[in-house]
Amino acid sequence: MQARGRLCVGIAPHPALLAAWGLADDAAGLERFSLTVLEAVGEQVAALKPQVALFERHGSRGLAALERLLAEAADASVLTIADAKRGDIGSTMAAYADAWLRDGSALAADAVTLSPYLGYESLRPALELAGATGRGVFVLALTSNPEGASVQHAGGADSVARRIATAAAADNRAAADAGGLGSVGLVVGATVGSAIVDLGLDLAAVNGPLLAPGLGAQGATGADLAATFGPAYANVLAPSSREILRAGPDPAALRAAAGRTLAGLSG
């Protein structure tokens, strides 16, 4: 983010986008789509965020396309966030951690998104492996979809979202003391409006990167992002998928779309 700014481009090969790009809805289409985005904007943005579900829907061949994207991005020193939203009891969580965060794993990314619905502590194997391998996690706290509030706002002053933020801050404390950001980030949607303030979340105190989906296709703007995150805005990494991908497949058009989105993000 310091070197390239706060934009993260999502790699989301939806069937409609594949069709618009003149690609088949199959593994070869996914691979062409993904590598086109990597080549077009990889060096322009802070990170790429493949949406794992859109690869999984093609089974083993789709996952092979994701493996190739992750390997080529790593070779090109482009950071990747696997948007997989994994979460399970601890013993199974260790296997998810192994898949997404272990050196040498075919699916290793620089970070993975995690769901804390089985309890924040159930994520411990992934939190530990991320810390040990210089990777990161993004734990869902306040998601960008309107349905998320029914779970995440529950609990009033001691809301679920606030508990997640407090737990992440505790895990990042050593990094904060050393003057850096910790490896436990949060997902907090760009669309959450006043919820951060209403729920009393101190996101700056989390001292980790804040992945804020919702720009563009979900309606949030760069100005919304700065207003919504206030003092925590410095740590916000802003992903955008469909709005930028719609400009493809021409690489110059993809670069221009990413450049416009980045220009709309202050600071």
Ligand SMILES: O=c1ccn([C@@H]2O[C@H](COP(=O)(O)O)[C@@H](O)[C@H]2O)c(=O)[nH]1
């Ligand atoms: O709260 C969340 C968590 C994850 N997402 C994911 O981000 C992208 C957003 O895509 P756009 O096309 O930019 O809307 C998508 O893959 C979601 O699964 C999210 O939107 N909200």
